[in-house]
Amino acid sequence: MARYLDIHPVDPQPRLINQVAETLAVGGVIAYPTDSGYALGCSLANKDGLDRIRQIRQLNKRHHFTLVCSDFAQLGPLVIVDNPAFRMIKQLTPGPFTFILKGTKQVPRMTLNPKKHTVGARIPDHKITQAIVQAHGAPLLSSTLIPPGEEEPMSEGWEIQDRYGHLLDVVVEGPVTLPEPTTVVDLTSGEAEIRRQGAGQL
Structure with missing residues (x-):
């Protein structure tokens, strides 16, 4: 059963944040x-973790996983962006947006869309998320926790613990800003195309 960690939303406790980072480091x-709702996450090169997230969400191979980063400096080496895309990302982040971009060779192939070689990219505006990513020292490989057959992401940690605790290593309890999925913006064609309208407003 997953460890259930109640983390302060404004001043995250370093001891608990480090426990989450240690779990990620050993493949959890x-x-x-x-x-923008709850998400599932693991370390970037964690194939077993990727497969576990796919199993929980019942995802196919074409699903765009997301690189959750603390800032653009962490994201930049992993994706290919032109100047207009760079300006848009800088303007809209941190915030509830996921950007679809071409991945660089630093992104494991198993993470990329198999045909388009693209990946999602995200810089959330959330103190707990930021603290976890910074303590981990690298982007998280992530996917919004939308249960199979549903449209909205889960937003209560205790409910996730009851429903999925046997499939996870840690459930972090903390408030979400908006119980809506992110707005997904595809930047691979040279123009911004909204693939899903969610919490973020362009």
Whole structure:
């Protein structure tokens, strides 16, 4: 059963944040709150973790996983962006947006869309998420926790613990800013195309 960690939303406790980072470092899968619902996450090169997230959400191979980063400096080496895309990302982040971008060679192939070689990218505006990513020292490989057959992400840690605790290593309890999925913006064609309208407003 997953460890259930109640983390302060304004001043996250370093001891608890480090426990989450240690779980990620040894191959664990976590559920954590963001500014747009809960998400599942693991370390970037964690194939077993990727497969576990796919199993929980019942995802196919074409699903865009997301690189959750603390800032653009962490994201920049992992994706290919032109100047207009860079300006848009800088303007809209941190915030409830996921950007679809071409991945660089630093992104494991198993993480990329198999045909388009693209990946999601996200810089959330959430203190707990930021603290976890910074303590981990690298982006999280992540996917919004939307249960199969549903449209909205889960937003209560205790409910996730009851429903999925046996499949996870850590569930982080904390508030979400908005119980809506992110707005997904595809930047791979040279123009911004909204693939899903969610919490973020362009």
